[in-house]
Amino acid sequence: AQSVTQLGSHVSVSEGALVLLRCNYSSSVPPYLFWYVQYPNQGLQLLLKYTTGATLVKGINGFEAEFKKSETSFHLTKPSAHMSDAAEYFCAVSGQNAGGTSYGKLTFGQGTILTVHP
Amino acid sequence: DVKVTQSSRYLVKRTGEKVFLECVQDMDHENMFWYRQDPGLGLRLIYFSYDVKMKEKGDIPEGYSVSREKKERFSLILESASTNQTSMYLCASMAFGRTEAFFGQGTRLTVV
Numbered sequence: 001a002q003s004v005t006q007l008g009s010h011v012s013v014s015e016g017a018l019v020l021l022r023c024n025y026s027s028s029v030p031p032y033l034f035w036y037v038q039y040p041n042q043g044l045q046l047l048l049k050y051t052t053g054a055t056l057v058k059g060i061n062g063f064e065a066e067f068k069k070s071e072t073s074f075h076l077t078k079p080s081a082h083m084s085d086a087a088e089y090f091c092a093v094s095g096q097n098a099g100g101t102s103y104g105k106l107t108f109g110q111g112t113i114l115t116v117h118p
Numbered sequence: 119d120v121k122v123t124q125s126s127r128y129l130v131k132r133t134g135e136k137v138f139l140e141c142v143q144d145m146d147h148e149n150m151f152w153y154r155q156d157p158g159l160g161l162r163l164i165y166f167s168y169d170v171k172m173k174e175k176g177d178i179p180e181g182y183s184v185s186r187e188k189k190e191r192f193s194l195i196l197e198s199a200s201t202n203q204t205s206m207y208l209c210a211s212m213a214f215g216r217t218e219a220f221f222g223q224g225t226r227l228t229v230v
Contacts, residue, residue, distance in 0.1 A: 043221035
């Protein structure tokens with residue numbers, strides 16, 4: 001069984017400030033972890049993912065996230081917010097099967113709406 | 119680029135109607151998924167399919183069925199639409215053994 005908790009349904013930052021969106025997960029198998037972004041009236045776009053290897057992963061638009069197994073966390077950060085970052089962000093987890101490939105099914109968190117103020 | 123196309127962006131249906139939501143992907147992906155998105159609940163998996171004519175229930179299958187007669191097409195069916203099925207519906211596809219899911223633009227369904 002898997003679950004994802006995103007802390008904070010709304011986060012507001014000033015332009016140029018640090019963005020930190022929190023995600024904690026639980027998984028009974030080694031997890032694959034993802035952050036997706038959704039702009040208004042659009043589908044989801046992959047920002048970044050962790051599968052294996054380096055625990056600090058970099059994604060598009062200057063975002064990065066660090067997989068911390070001991071804390072079961074996968075927080076998303078960006079050093080300097082831009083107005084165009086305003087969107088809803090979803091953390092998701094999927095499980096690995098015995099062969100190391102993905103089951104494919106994603107379990108999502110509740111989403112965090114990021115607002116960026118001028 | 120992978121393209122996942124949902125047939126309608128907006129739909130308004132009446133209670134009790136049978137509703138079909140269509141999704142087509144152009145990358146020969148084996149896995150296809152239907153999610154429902156509601157504010158504060160994130161995305162929840164309704165059904166998924168890992169091959170033609172194969173399907174499995176997700177977390178919230180009640181009131182829904184699916185059909186996958188061709189690899190590229192995955193349909194979500196609301197047998198008798200109810201107002202609590204008013205929601206955003208998102209289709210996704212994924213190649214077998216890969217990790218990235220590709221999403222369609224979503225269908226916002228309103229049941230009145």
